[in-house]
Amino acid sequence: MIVSLLALLVVVVLLFLAVGPLEALGWWRAEGADEAVTTLAEIRAAHESVPEPVPYSHYVVYLSGIGAIDGTSIPEEEQPLIEHLRGHLPGFAVLNDVFPYAPDNRGLTAARPMARMWSWIEKARFANPEALVAMLVNARNAIQLFVCADRRYGPTYNIGTAQAILHSLFRAGYQLGSDVPVTLVGWSGGGQIALGASWYLGRAGIPLTVVSLGGMLSDDYGIDELQHLWHFRGSNDGLEKLGGVLFAGRWPGAVGSPWSRGLKEGRISVYELGxxxxxxxxxxxxxxxxxxxxxxxxxxxxxxxxxxxLGTEPKVIPVEK
Amino acid sequence: MAGFFAFLGDVGRALWGAWTFDTSMAQWFGSHPDALAISATVAVLAGASTLLGNSVVLFLNRVKGWRFALSLLLNGLGFVLLYLTQAVIVIAVGQLATGRTVAWETVVEAVMLATAPLVFGFFELVPYLGPGIAKLLQAWGVAALLVIVQVVYSTSWWQAVWITGIAWGVMQLVSWALAKPLAALGAWFWRLISGKPVLLRPQDVLSGHQFMPVEFDFQLEPGEAGR
Structure with a gap:
């Protein structure tokens, strides 16, 4: 009886996982490919013209963790980090209007079949940040993290998120060909989404770096397009460690993977934050x-x-082994 | 209506028996008047589920509407042909190995029933783990066939391993040998119905390497990028 119930539970979980990529696949089939063609034309046109002056010296795009409901509706605890970066980085543009868990940048409360449910959860989380029902948001977005990391779905999903990031940059006055650096700061799942989008953003000629905070990172091909990846992790962070276990390209023996290549070329720095x-x-x-x-x-x-x-050495908390 | 539900119940019982390698079901299934219909239903369910699991490439190539349905149908026919080939090989090898002649209907039923694990083929869509799940399901199907062959030929475990192993090996060889001509035929047919070349092939999607999903090269001209 217990075995049958467990088997049923596994089947139900797998069913939820299996329908996870359908949103991204449907988007690609209906409109994503056409949007990608338009975006590429924009990129080419931008590179063919002389860039105008850019209002900021460095662009930072913050990609939230799997608790995000849309680009701006993120768990309360993350806001002070964004405010800190805005307050301490003069001349930097710190943007946070990208929802990393939908290829069309459509938040969960936007026009969607389940929008009402997500709105209700958003209100419940607003009233009580620890509300258990908010875990549904995490579960839904965690599936999209794996869609992003999947070699079958990633190439189209990541076009979507790369476009959303690119348009966010354009809205803030970024000019392609200006050589102004861009850094994607991804917390938790946002770290993986940042790597996925990097393949396209790097190829669009943007000088690109990624900062991952407790990111559950795969051996994404986006790493090949990065100038540098800084990966901060806590020594008691089990979910971050899971990335190194689940994604075979991060195993020590995976010598040909983008992750191993990045490490070998000194383009990946891993810090134990505390x-x-x-x-x-x-x-x-x-x-x-x-x-x-x-x-x-x-x-x-x-x-x-x-x-x-700012190009200085981060100050971490020494952890006793 | 009651007959229909009884039939569904029997399909469920056959599925459970094949999934759990329950050899005690053999007597019940062998004497069932609808054994062929039950096993065919199992194979159709398995085929439909597997095809959905493999439908990623259709989405990426933006196949819609009747073309999507037609592609699934053609793939379904391919699935049936593949397993009919397996049945023929099992009949041939089984007779050689055991000296017994088993009715072809029985072997066809057996082979179709052994596709029961592929009813979960839809799970190939699961992000990241999907391709691994597909391989596990194939292995589960081979194990189910092994048990069923052992029952059908009333033979020893080792002899069943030989029969199933050879049938599986020949199937792999046939699949490998026919892969290129079938891909060319598929591409020709695709051009015929869509007027467009095939943009992405299943092997591109499953290669594990970064592929370009649209009709252009994203690489900017030398000198354009990072001027």
Whole structure:
């Protein structure tokens, strides 16, 4: 009886996983490919013209974790990190209007069949940030993370997210061909989405780097297009570690994978930020847990990202082995 | 109506028996008046599910409407032909190995019933794990065929391993040998019905390498990028 129930549970979970890619595939078939053709024409036209002056010296695009409902409706705990980056990086544009978990940048509460349910969950989470029902958002978005990392679905899904990032940059005055650097800062699942989009953004001629905070990263081909990837992880972060286990291209023996290539070429730097967990308590955004030097965990995370963006060495919490 | 539900119940029982390698079902299934219809239903379900699992390439090539349905139908015919070939090989090898002649209907039923694990073929769509799941399902199908062959030929486990192993090996050889001509035929047919060349082939999608999903090269001309 227990075995049958477990088998049924596995089948139900697999069913949810199996329908996960249909949104992205349907988007590609209906409109995504046409949009991609238009975007490529835009990219070519931009490269053929002389770029106008760009209002910022560096562009940062923040990609939220799997708790995001749309580009701006993200878990409350992440907001101070974005505000810190805006406040400490003069001359930088810090953008956060991209929803990383839909290839058409359509938030969960936008025109969708299940929009009402997501709106209700958003309200419940607003009232109580720890509401259990909000886990449905995490589950839905986690599936999209795997769609992004899948070699079959990734190439089309990532065109969508790359387009959304590119249009966000354009809205903030970015000019292709200007050589102004762009950094994608991805928290948790946002780290993988950043890598997926990097393949196209790098090929569009953008000087591109990625900062991953507790990212569950695969050996994405996007790594090949990066100037650098900084990966910050907590020593007690089990989900971040899962990335190194689940994605075979990150295993030590996977010598030909983009991840191994990036490490070998010195384009990937991995930092142990401190004894952070992925979530619940003592996590990267925790304002109530403090490092021995008096900084909150949030400050440690934010200052580390700030440091690499400014080209200095990040200050981590030494972890006793 | 009651007969229909009884038939569905029997299909469910046959599926469960094949999934769990339950040899005690052999007596019930062998004497069932609708054994052929039950096994054919299992094969159709398995085929439809597998084809949905393999439909990624149709989505990526933006195949819609009747073309999507026609492509699924043609792939379905290919699926049936593949398993009929397997039945023929099992009949030939089984007779050689055991010296027994088993009615062709029985072997066809057996081979179709052994596709029961592929009823979960739809799960090939599962992100990241899908291709691995597909391989597991194939292995499960081979194991089911092994058990069914052992029952049908009333033979030893090792002899069943030989029969199934040779049938499986020949199937792989045939698939490998026919892969290119079938791909060319498919491409010709695709051009005929769509007027467009095939943009992406299943092997492109399953290669594990980055592929370009649209009708252009994303690489900018030398000197364009990062001026």
């Amino acid at each position: 004894p952070m967990q992925h979530n619940v308590t003592r996590h990267y955004f925790d304002t109530k847990t403090f490092a021995p030097d008096g900084r909150s965990y949030l400050e440690v995370s934010a200052e580390a990202i700030e440091a690499v963006l």
